[in-house]
Amino acid sequence: MTLNLRIWRQKDSHAEGAIESYELPGVSSDMSFLEMLDILNEQLIGKGEEPVSFDHDCREGVCGSCGAMVNGQVHGPDTETTLCQLHMRRFKDGDTLQVEPWRSAAFPVLKDLVVDRSSFDRIQQAGGYVSVATGSPPDANSVPIPKDDAEAAFDYAECIGCGGCVAACPNGAAMLFTAAKVAHLKKLPQGQPERERRVLSMVDTMDKEGFGACTNHYECTAACPKGVPIDAIATMNREYLRATFFSKEGV
Amino acid sequence: MLSWIERFVSSSVGRKALMALTGLMLIGFLIAHLAGNLSLFAGDGGTAFDAYAHAISSLPILPIAEVALALLFLGHIYLAVKTTRENRRARPQGYSVTGTHGEKSFASKTMFPTGVVILAFLIKHLWDFRLQKEAFEEAPYASVQQALSDPLTASVYMLGILALGIHLSHAFGSALQSLGANHPKYTPALRAIGKVLAVALTLGFISIPIYFWLGGSSS
Numbered sequence: 422m423t424l425n426l427r428i429w430r431q432k433d434s435h436a437e438g439a440i441e442s443y444e445l446p447g448v449s450s451d452m453s454f455l456e457m458l459d460i461l462n463e464q465l466i467g468k469g470e471e472p473v474s475f476d477h478d479c480r481e482g483v484c485g486s487c488g489a490m491v492n493g494q495v496h497g498p499d500t501e502t503t504l505c506q507l508h509m510r511r512f513k514d515g516d517t518l519q520v521e522p523w524r525s526a527a528f529p530v531l532k533d534l535v536v537d538r539s540s541f542d543r544i545q546q547a548g549g550y551v552s553v554a555t556g557s558p559p560d561a562n563s564v565p566i567p568k569d570d571a572e573a574a575f576d577y578a579e580c581i582g583c584g585g586c587v588a589a590c591p592n593g594a595a596m597l598f599t600a601a602k603v604a605h606l607k608k609l610p611q612g613q614p615e616r617e618r619r620v621l622s623m624v625d626t627m628d629k630e631g632f633g634a635c636t637n638h639y640e641c642t643a644a645c646p647k648g649v650p651i652d653a654i655a656t657m658n659r660e661y662l663r664a665t666f667f668s669k670e671g672v
Numbered sequence: 673m674l675s676w677i678e679r680f681v682s683s684s685v686g687r688k689a690l691m692a693l694t695g696l697m698l699i700g701f702l703i704a705h706l707a708g709n710l711s712l713f714a715g716d717g718g719t720a721f722d723a724y725a726h727a728i729s730s731l732p733i734l735p736i737a738e739v740a741l742a743l744l745f746l747g748h749i750y751l752a753v754k755t756t757r758e759n760r761r762a763r764p765q766g767y768s769v770t771g772t773h774g775e776k777s778f779a780s781k782t783m784f785p786t787g788v789v790i791l792a793f794l795i796k797h798l799w800d801f802r803l804q805k806e807a808f809e810e811a812p813y814a815s816v817q818q819a820l821s822d823p824l825t826a827s828v829y830m831l832g833i834l835a836l837g838i839h840l841s842h843a844f845g846s847a848l849q850s851l852g853a854n855h856p857k858y859t860p861a862l863r864a865i866g867k868v869l870a871v872a873l874t875l876g877f878i879s880i881p882i883y884f885w886l887g888g889s890s891s
């Protein structure tokens with residue numbers, strides 16, 4: 422099939438970007454979206470032009486590196502799918518695809534479709550971990566965890582940090598990402614000692630990084646390639662209220 | 673001292689919780705307001721409504737209640753303006769094509785604009801029945817009848833109430849989520865109740881300008 426690609430091109434973080442059009446013939450329906458971009462880049466390199474930069478790593482839908490808006494939809498039209506797992510069979514001959522990077526003040530565009538997501542790292546570093554004594558690993562099952570809790574924690578832990586929630590949110594909020602970490606660790610006994618400090622510190626960092634506030638569109642969870650449930654955000658809100666009013670944190 | 677309160681009210685989560693709380697209280701006010709206003713439909717030439725209006729205006733606690741209500745409105749509006757500004761700042765550059773995965777709704781996307789329309793309506797409404805207090809208190813039912821038999825005023829009221837209905841259809845479920853109230857047993861029912869409440873309040877309020885526009889009990 423032949424596709425009309427309209428792709429955001431931006432030289433570097435200081436340059437003004439613009440949408441550029443490319444006609445790409447010979448696209449196989451078996452290609453993934455990233456393979457399609459690879460073909461485009463080979464053609465561009467052949468013509469001596471600058472290839473389109475995009476993030477990618479595992480190409481198996483588990484690493485969270487890739488991601489772009491395709492016709493205004495995070496990771497394209499499919500649900501619970503990363504960009505690398507989006508296949509061209511989803512489109513038909515002659516389709517026009519508008520491809521843009523995530524848009525957020527906290528995700529500055531570095532080049533073309535590549536954005537700087539280190540703000541997520543800083544939210545994570547603010548409390549998205551458990552402090553444990555190092556040494557040999559503890560015995561398996563030495564801390565009993567009910568199966569339901571383990572599974573709920575895993576639903577939240579599935580977050581791969583791709584940033585799609587921020588891109589999908591009309592407010593550019595990082596609530597689903599932050600909430601996934603808070604809700605995940607809240608479900609587990611290992612997360613309890615730092616429970617209050619974690620939520621306060623992670624929300625503080627999230628705000629300082631310039632992300633917006635949730636207005637409950639729930640677009641994030643619909644766009645999430647891992648389907649992180651929206652109750653994570655309610656859990657984070659509850660944890661935040663609890664830590665603010667019923668703990669000694671911040672006295 | 674009290675830095676934790678400052679931290680709370682300046683955080684995105686804290687502000688949203690306060691917005692939810694003020695919003696829920698305002699919904700409570702709307703329910704009470706509608707319940708009282710339904711006495712307009714008593715069909716007794718306004719006796720019931722006049723009695724209700726006089727009972728309210730002679731309440732000794734009324735000035736305090738009015739201040740509290742004004743603070744609720746002002747707090748809710750202040751938080752909305754601040755949150756909306758910060759949310760716009762969080763996405764300085766938008767998308768050239770906007771799509772969806774199907775969750776955001778017309779109501780959720782227009783909370784701020786519908787809020788502005790409601791505020792404009794509220795100012796008009798206060799002007800009609802609160803700032804011209806003497807005229808209203810002299811003959812409550814007659815002044816409602818006089819104001820709303822004017823097609824222009826009735827249209828403005830209906831527009832304001834429709835905006836309120838759209839605003840409310842997102843408000844209740846959203847407020848509960850912002851306060852962290854989400855439970856698989858209750859949330860689906862509560863969200864449905866929120867929608868029913870929005871429809872009921874809209875129909876209840878909008879029936880008033882329609883009733884008087886069509887002539888009220890005098891016809």
